[in-house]
Amino acid sequence: MTVKNFLYVNRKAPYGTIYALESLEVVLIGAAFDQDVSLAFVDDGVFQLTKGQNTDGIGVKNFSPTFRALGDYDVTKLFVEAESLAERGLTPDDLQEVMYEDEDDDWAEKPSIKIISRAEMADVMAGADVVLSF
Amino acid sequence: MAYEVNGATVEHDEEGYITNLGDWTVELADVIAAAEEIEMDDERWEVVNFLRDYYDEYQIAPAVRVLIKALKKTMGPEKGNNKYMYELFPYGPAKQACKIAGLPKPTGCV
Numbered sequence: 001m002t003v004k005n006f007l008y009v010n011r012k013a014p015y016g017t018i019y020a021l022e023s024l025e026v027v028l029i030g031a032a033f034d035q036d037v038s039l040a041f042v043d044d045g046v047f048q049l050t051k052g053q054n055t056d057g058i059g060v061k062n063f064s065p066t067f068r069a070l071g072d073y074d075v076t077k078l079f080v081e082a083e084s085l086a087e088r089g090l091t092p093d094d095l096q097e098v099m100y101e102d103e104d105d106d107w108a109e110k111p112s113i114k115i116i117s118r119a120e121m122a123d124v125m126a127g128a129d130v131v132l133s134f
Numbered sequence: 135m136a137y138e139v140n141g142a143t144v145e146h147d148e149e150g151y152i153t154n155l156g157d158w159t160v161e162l163a164d165v166i167a168a169a170e171e172i173e174m175d176d177e178r179w180e181v182v183n184f185l186r187d188y189y190d191e192y193q194i195a196p197a198v199r200v201l202i203k204a205l206k207k208t209m210g211p212e213k214g215n216n217k218y219m220y221e222l223f224p225y226g227p228a229k230q231a232c233k234i235a236g237l238p239k240p241t242g243c244v
Contacts, residue, residue, distance in 0.1 A: 032197060061193065069192035072200045 005036040007128035010045035014064065015055065020048050021063055023134035028066075031073035038077040039070075040124060045134075046084045049113065051096035064096065071100030071112060078113045081121045137165050150233050158236030166234045170225070174234070178222050180209070185235040195232045195240040202227075 008027055012019040031037055041049060048064070055062040070076070078098060085091065098112040116124070125131055136143040137152070139162045145153040150169060152158060163182060167174045174182075184205065188196050196204065198219070206214020223230040228240045 028194070028197070032199065063193055065191060065193045069188075069194060069196070069200075072196065072204065 003034065003036050004129040005038070005127070006030065006130045006132065007038050007040055007125060009040045009042065009125070009131060009133045010048055011043040012134065013044040014048045014053065015058060015060060019134045020045070023132075024063065024066060026132070026134075027070070027075060028073060031070075031075055037075045038079060038124065038128070039075065040079045040081070040121060042081045042084050042121060044084075044088075046080055046088065046090060046095075049078070049080065049095045049098070050090070051094065067096070067098050070098065076100040076102075076110075076112045079121060079124055080113055080115050081118055082115050083118045085115070137162060137169070139165050149239065151239055152236050155236055155238070162236065163234050166236075170230050170233065172223065172230065172234070177213075178231070178234075180213075181205070181219070181222060181227065181231050182235045184208075185231055185237060189235070189237050195228070195235075195237040197240060198226070198228045 008023055010020060010023050014020045027037060027039065049067060050064075053062050053064045067078070070078070080092075080095065085094075092113075092115050095113060099109045100112050101107040102110050135148065136145050138144075139159065144157045144162055147153060150166065152162070152166075164174055167178075172178065181201075185195060185201070188194075188201075188204070198216075202214055202216060202219060204214075205219075208214075212218065219227040232238070232240055
């Protein structure tokens with residue numbers, strides 16, 4: 001079977017709409033099918049990865065810890081657009097740490113999040129076989 | 135639909151997963167296990183406790199593949215394999231162990 005390269009593009013804030021959570025669920029389900037999966041976070045989507053989220057006041061589940069489980073599902077490429085962060089007054093330090101264990105490197109812990117420029121993001125999108133936008 | 139534990143009732147859905155995750159107790163786990171015709175022992179508790187810890191940390195019930203990979207790492211290959219897991223939970227570790235652990239049905243498990 002040919003392994004296709006899937007890119008899930010996340011553009012919306014984590015709460016207020018169901019898009020962010022649905023995207024993550026689709027990623028987790030899709031990860032069972034042995035495809036090459038990457039995630040992109042642009043526009044308000046960058047808020048999905050911010051640390052210290054607290055949803056007590058809005059009565060929905062804080063699903064941000066689930067991003068840290070992605071490594072277990074062999075999803076290890078989370079691309080975050082630098083310009084989207086900067087436009088929202090965020091820096092890479094505002095994002096939670098997401099690590100994965102590299103099977104080919106004696107299970108060394110490595111960061112999954114990569115901050116890239118808008119131009120690089122365009123290349124990532126152009127290089128994907130399938131782009132799913134949320 | 136509900137389970138009965140020490141005179142109290144705990145709501146569950148049509149498949150037996152409890153409705154309110156906060157309702158879970160060790161006693162309830164035994165009651166759910168009995169409904170599944172499973173007798174809890176140390177080995178099964180090991181899996182159930184692992185699932186609860188995993189949910190606590192990541193807010194999801196892991197896929198079977200992920201569960202087995204993780205158990206292989208923490209408990210060794212004798213326990214981290216499909217055969218062992220299905221011996222403990224004949225109708226599937228995800229379906230039965232998660233139900234006993236009081237977790238929602240795993241994502242992608244139909």
